[in-house]
Amino acid sequence: MGDFNINLLAYDKSTYGLFQIRKEFNMRQLIYGPTYHGNRLNVHNESCLDHIYVNSSQYYKKCDHFPFAGSDHHLTFTTRKVNRMLPRGRNILYRPYAKLDMESLTKQIEKTDFTYLTNNEVQSNTSRFSTDLLSILSDHIPLKQRIVKPTPPRWFSAEIAKLCKFRDSLKSLASILKSAESWSQYKKARNHVTSKIRSAKKLYFKSAFKNECKSKSVWRNVNQITNYKADSSHIVSSLLDRTSGMLTDSPVQISALFASSFCVTPITHENDSKTANVIKSHVTKTHDVIKPITSFSKVTSSDVQEAISHLKNKGGPGTNYVPMKFFKMCADKLSTPLSALFTTIFILCNVPQCFKIASVIPLHKGKGSHTEPNNYRPISILPPIVKIFERIIFMKLFPLVESKFINEQHGYRASRSCQTALTLFTQAIYNYIDGRNCRAGAVFIDLNKSIQFRES
Secondary structure: OEEOOOOOOOOOHHHHHHHHHHHHOOOEEOOOOOOEEOOHHHOOOEEOOEEOEEOOHHHEEEEEEEEOOOOOEEEEEEEEOOOOOOOOOEEEEEOOHHHOOHHHHHHHHHHOOOHHHHOOOHHHHHHHHHHHHHHHHHHHOOOEEEEEOOOOOOOOOHHHHHHHHHHHHHHHHHHHHOOHHHHHHHHHHHHHHHHHHHHHHHHHHHHHHHHOOOHHHHHHHHHHHHOOOOOOOOOOOOEEEOOOOEEEOOHHHHHHHHHHHHOOOOOOOOOHHHHHHHHHHHHHOOOOOOOOOOOOOOOOHHHHHHHHHOOOOOOOOOOOOOOHHHHHHOHHHHHHHHHHHHHHHHHHOOOOHHHHOOEEEEEEOOOOOOOOHHHEEEEEEOOHHHHHHHHHHHHHHHHHHHHHOOOOOOOOOOOOOHHHHHHHHHHHHHHHHHOOOOOOOOOOOOOOOHHHOOOO
16 A cells, blocks of 8 residues: 555556556555545646555455645545454363252262271372262263353343344345445444443443442452453463573473472571471371371361361362362262261371372463563462362361461451451551651561561
């Protein structure tokens, strides 16, 4: 595109040569009519010197030119069509729980022999237990594959869908007929659909904010209004290796850089070597001596059921593990074998190796370069059985340490959060300021990777 200095309104040698070139490359001129008013090329009348050539004219819906102040050339423009890409569905693996026969599943669990969970082979017992549960689950509700399409917004009703379909049909008809009446009908239908959508959105969000007062629900509605979506689909294609100062795109090297960044390297102390030797000797030796059963090491069926009830259905590293939904559905039947397994782990002080493996996903912190490993935080996705075990440990440890918490601690405590800490802090500042001849000061400390620091 540009000023070719070739007048297409006059048929001469130059225009003939340009026509042959355009024909050879299968290109089309989009601008017609005079675009220049002057005496260039010894021509004192109107001429078409400004050209726009394309080889796919169907992708351009409007081309025109109009006089431009201060220039003897017209301003030429073209509008390219933007095809609306419909969101594609994604293939997922799922289990059809709606078709589950709960009675037959319960009978099979009762017939399965789980007495092997009481012996000392914790590693093999844990793997065998997971295999047995997956086998039972696959017999009743095997994995299936389906395509999941994006769900429409909640305000998008069947009436609006019908109106949108009618509007699109009028647009297709108008583009074929190209008459003023057909385009008028389409615009009328388009404006009617726009009005309906605005009314539906207004009514839906008005009732949503009125009926849902929880913080999570309010923020979900705000994100829907503002069309905010967290960028969770970012793929780490390259990372900066600080030793070489170069970017690497090797998946093995990227995993190694993330591992070194996420690994905790605490500050060494004088007694660390002695403590490390004690821990190493305890970890590496075989745990075949059963310790006396205490109130802490004994896990009852009620403990397991309480732990399962506090966990969420969603989440999990994949289909290779027993889902949390299965544990919740069969909590009364699986609580006894799980209590036997967890009790054996406690009295042997031997955590299975599969309990120490997690799927780690690097999540960008939202600031800084995407190629810097330190700008990511690790998100560990644990198997559901490990979450149950962790919850039981929490239930046993928390009553022992709860009395040792200071009142100013708000993290990791029930009914406390950042909001409660800020509220009390703000009130304390106000109390100091309101006092006579009193001043208030505050020191804020932000530790980078604070878990790697400890008091010397």
